[in-house]
Amino acid sequence: MIGRLKGILVSKQPPWLLVDVHGVGYEVETPLSTLFDLPANGQEVTLLIHTVVREDAFLLYGFLREAERTLFRHLLKVTGVGAKLALAILSGMNAQEFADAVHRNDVSALVRLPGIGKKTAERLIIEMRDRLVQGAEVAPASAVGGAQAITFSNPVQEAIGALEALGYKPIEATRMIRAIPDAESQSVEVLIRSALKSMAG
Secondary structure (H helix, E strand, O other), rough: OOOOEEEEEEEEEEEEEEEEEEEEEEEEEEOHHHHHHOOOOOOOEEEEEEEEEOOOOEEEEOOOOOOHHHHHHHHHEEEEEEHHHHHHHHHHHOHHHHHHHHHHOOOOHOOOOOOOOHHHHHHHHHHHHHHHOOOOOOOOOOOOOOOOOOOOOOOHHHHHHHHHOOOHHHHHHHHHOOOOHHHHHOOHHHHHHHHHHHHHH
């Protein structure tokens, strides 16, 4: 199994990355929390990897922080939670925020995330409470120095696509992005952060 990748960041296409490791390009799916803190294309990056091997696919999920990978792995053990929903959770809140919501029994905070209804939120709280140790295993995610904004030729469409990849419906994703003032002049990073912040508010 692949546990870590260190190579050159070739491209970012939320939620996907392409990392060149000695001439081999690895496609890695990441939560937005990781994507926002990556260096610019062409620079070296080290990712912690969770590998999933299926009959029809070999999937890599990448994280900059051990707290995020640990939480991702715990989430996969929850009934009804797959990789896509786990990534959506990590894109909407960091590991410490999730742990705090679980320990507060804060269903309302969880149902604001895409793909999570009341029953799923309640199940997450019940099944995750004993797996999370506040202030230890899921310590607050710290920012990585040198992060740069992600730039694309059409930031609005890229941001909408990223939200759809997280599980938001196309109409909802479009509405969230279009509601941001001066959306056309913002970077993808700013658009996605603003959209997720509006949902969390």
